[in-house]
Amino acid sequence: MTLILITIMLAATGTSRAEVRILTVPMDGNEHSGFSAMSILNLKIWRTMRGQTQDGNPVARAQLLWDTNNLSSPTHEAALERGKLVNRNAAIVVWGQVYVLKESAVVTSFVTLAEGSSFRRDSERYEIWKIQIDGKKKASVELGVPNRAYAFAPFVLDRDFVDKYHLPNMLKVYDRPTLGGNVIDTLGSWFRSEGADGDFVKVRTAENGKRGGWVYLPQITKDRVDVVDFVAGLIRIYRGDWQNAISSLEPLAKNSKLPMEIQIDALLHVMHAKAMLKRPTEGEIDLALSLDRYSSTVVKSVVMGALSKCASEVRQGALMIRACEREQLSDIEGLMTRYGSVFSDDDPWAQSVRNALKSIN
Secondary structure (H helix, E strand, O other): OOOOEEEEEEOOOOOOOOEEEEEEOOOEEOHHHHHHHHHHHHHHHHHOOOOEOOOOOEOOEEEEEEEOOOOOOOOHHHHHHHHHHHHOOOOEEEEEEEEEOOOOEEEEEEEEEOOOOOOOOHHHOOOOEEEEEEOOOEEEEEEOOOOOEEEOOOEEEOHHHHHHOOOHHHOEEEOOOOOOOOEEEEOOOOEEEEEEEOOEEEEEEOOOOOOOEEEEOOOOOOOOOHHHHHHHHHHHHHHOOHHHHHHHHHHHHOOOOOOHHHHHHHHHHHHHHHHHOOOOOHHHHHHHHHHOOOOHHHHHHHHHHHHHOOOOEEEOOEEEEOOOOHHHHHHHHHHHHHOHHHOOOOOHHHHHHHHHHHHOO
């Protein structure tokens, strides 16, 4: 199987060699529409990526990879396997299916998250919520991502998109960022993206590698494409870009029209990001419990949010706690008692929280 990758690199300034890799795969279904749909989603995801935080601090590098071959089967297991090929070690895989109808096309999209820490030290795995007790007694509590497999509600491609972009070579490369420019190439199976200007992305193709050109990103649907915002938020969580993660995920966390699992997990990621910025999370805690107080995933994040209030600083990707006010400890103990039934008796995370509470003060 021939594998061609489109690589989009954002390198942070600074000394960190941490790298987060994201793989996008052509959508199953109509070959050409699937290629074009994922090509544009790929570029729309890339446009959300930044090399630094909003206040100018560097973040982990990100590499967006593009595979021109479909998955062996439309499953999360196949997505994980594809992410491991050719030493890619992709942390996030985006894939989907496109169904071309008489007057439109329907797209379903999926996101699969891999386990492991390739290209990153443990302290650089920012998607893991880490709390360390730094008192006389040492203890730690960690919580990974809420879920590793997501299915998004279908969205309908505009008829204009289906008509204009049903073949890969319909994505024209212009000599300048305007539709009035000269067409110098079409977007093939290899390109490197280097910058953005409004609705255009600068690319270098196999034919125009030295000169480069501009690709117009059409509006593929009248509605927001939730998978783009969700993946953008995940990438920012994985890179430790907390404020930009909140900007991407907070609208999803407040959108009751989304699939419940996606709304809740967006909310839990927002809670994590705000905790890392030492910002209040009471609103997220209340909303999470109102959405699903019987989920162990939700309750774990809620407890982490409550425990994070005691943190005095962030060190090497972890919230550090030296002491905690009695009232805060009582709140955490109350949560563990009130919702303890959602954990098994031998749940290692729940035991780590109990050990942490004993170590504080």
